[in-house]
Amino acid sequence: MKLVTLKPRLGTIGTSRVQTLQSVRPGIVERKRGSAGVKERESIKRRDCGVCQSCGRLGRVVDHIVPLWAGGSDDESNKQLLCDSCHDAKTKREATQRAGGGQKSTAFLLGHRAPSHADKKSHISN
Numbered sequence: 420m421k422l423v424t425l426k427p428r429l430g431t432i433g434t435s436r437v438q439t440l441q442s443v444r445p446g447i448v449e450r451k452r453g454s455a456g457v458k459e460r461e462s463i464k465r466r467d468c469g470v471c472q473s474c475g476r477l478g479r480v481v482d483h484i485v486p487l488w489a490g491g492s493d494d495e496s497n498k499q500l501l502c503d504s505c506h507d508a509k510t511k512r513e514a515t516q517r518a519g520g521g522q523k524s525t526a527f528l529l530g531h532r533a534p535s536h537a538d539k540k541s542h543i544s545n
């Protein structure tokens with residue numbers, strides 16, 4: 420059959436030259452692109468009242484609280500509105516962290532939005 424002779428050729432093309440995010444960093448979520456992303460940015464701006472969640476000035480940038488490269492999710496709960504200067508500062512901080520070994524030390528990024536254990540306990544008591 421002629422089809423059989425085609426198979427080895429297809430095999431050589433493979434995906435080895437096309438490095439997807441999944442193959443480079445398994446488990447890392449790719450950020451949303453296109454219209455879905457725009458819609459979500461708008462909803463986060465509304466949620467955060469158009470205000471920078473760090474300094475309270477006018478927010479313009481939707482930021483990943485825990486960056487995707489550090490294992491953060493692409494969910495709205497992992498996003499916040501920041502102004503340009505706070506976003507720049509955070510990006511620089513993260514670049515330093517990433518260069519210095521990444522995933523182990525992302526706790527500093529979680530900030531005030533991290534769910535506290537105290538909250539959970541108050542539900543259980545009584």
Ligand SMILES: [Zn+2]
Binds near residue numbers: 471472502
């Ligand atoms: Zn700010």
